[in-house]
Amino acid sequence: DTAVSQTPKYLVTQMGNDKSIKCEQNLGHDTMYWYKQDSKKFLKIMFSYNNKELIINETVPNRFSPKSPDKAHLNLHINSLELGDSAVYFCASSQGQDSTDTQYFGPGTRLTVL
Amino acid sequence: AQSVAQPEDQVNVAEGNPLTVKCTYSVSGNPYLFWYVQYPNRGLQFLLKYITGDNLVKGSYGFEAEFNKSQTSFHLKKPSALVSDSALYFCAVRDVDSSYKLIFGSGTRLLVRP
Numbered sequence: 336d337t338a339v340s341q342t343p344k345y346l347v348t349q350m351g352n353d354k355s356i357k358c359e360q361n362l363g364h365d366t367m368y369w370y371k372q373d374s375k376k377f378l379k380i381m382f383s384y385n386n387k388e389l390i391i392n393e394t395v396p397n398r399f400s401p402k403s404p405d406k407a408h409l410n411l412h413i414n415s416l417e418l419g420d421s422a423v424y425f426c427a428s429s430q431g432q433d434s435t436d437t438q439y440f441g442p443g444t445r446l447t448v449l
Numbered sequence: 450a451q452s453v454a455q456p457e458d459q460v461n462v463a464e465g466n467p468l469t470v471k472c473t474y475s476v477s478g479n480p481y482l483f484w485y486v487q488y489p490n491r492g493l494q495f496l497l498k499y500i501t502g503d504n505l506v507k508g509s510y511g512f513e514a515e516f517n518k519s520q521t522s523f524h525l526k527k528p529s530a531l532v533s534d535s536a537l538y539f540c541a542v543r544d545v546d547s548s549y550k551l552i553f554g555s556g557t558r559l560l561v562r563p
Contacts, residue, residue, distance in 0.1 A: 339492075368550075375555075376487075376537060376555075376556045377553075377555060377556075378493075378539065378553040378556075379553075380550045380551065383550065391550050393550075425492055425493065427493075432549050433549070434481045434543045434545050434549045435481060435498075435500045435543075436549075437483070437495050437498060438483075438495070438551060439495060440485075440492040440493040440494070440495075441492050442491060442492040443490075443491070443492050
C-alpha cells in the first residue's frame with residue numbers, strides 16, 4: 336500500500352484556470368506538508384499542517400490555498416494559474432513536528448501551465 | 450538561519466568504486482540532518498538521518514553518512530556503487546528556528562557508469 340499518495344500524477348492546464356491536487360497518507364501521521372520543486376530541482380516548503388491546523392505558511396501567493404479536511408488529507412487548491420506555477424508539487428507527512436521526525440514524500444504531481 | 454550546501458552538481462563514479470556525495474551545513478543549535486534520494490520521475494525517498502549519537506549513520510540501500518561536527522559536514526557514502534544508485538541526492542537540515550521545517554540543499558546528481 337502506498338504510504339503517501341497524490342492525485343493526479345500529471346496535470347496540464349491553461350493559464351487562468353483553477354486546479355486542485357489531492358494528498359492522502361495512511362501512516363497515521365499528524366503532520367503534512369506541501370513542497371514545490373522547480374525546473375532546477377530546487378525544493379522549497381510551501382505549507383505545513385499539524386492535526387488540521389496550519390503551522391507553516393511560507394511566502395506563497397494567496398492563489399495557493401491548502402485545505403486539510405482531516406489529518407490524513409492535505410489538498411492544495413490553486414486559483415488563477417500562472418506560467419510560473421509549472422513545477423512538481425510534493426506532499427509529505429511526518430509523525431509530528433518534532434525536529435527528529437522523518438518526512439515521507441509522495442510521488443509528486445507534475446503541473447504544467449500553458 | 451539554518452542552511453545546507455551541496456557543492457557538487459554532479460558526481461561521476463564507476464560501478465564498484467566507493468562514492469561520496471558532499472554536504473555541509475550551518476545551524477544555530479544542534480544539527481538534525483537528513484539524506485533523501487530522488488529517482489527519475491519519482492518522489493523523494495528517505496535514506497538516513499543524524500540526530501545524535503554515533504557519527505557514522507547507516508541507512509537504506511547500503512548508504513551511510515558521516516557526521517563531522519568540526520567540519521560541519523554530513524557526507525553521504527557507499528563502499529561500492531551500483532549503476533542503480535544513479536539518482537538525485539538531497540541533503541536537508543531541520544530548521545529549529547522556524548517550525549522545524551526541512552531546508553534542502555540544491556541536490557547532487559550521482560551518475561554511476563558500468
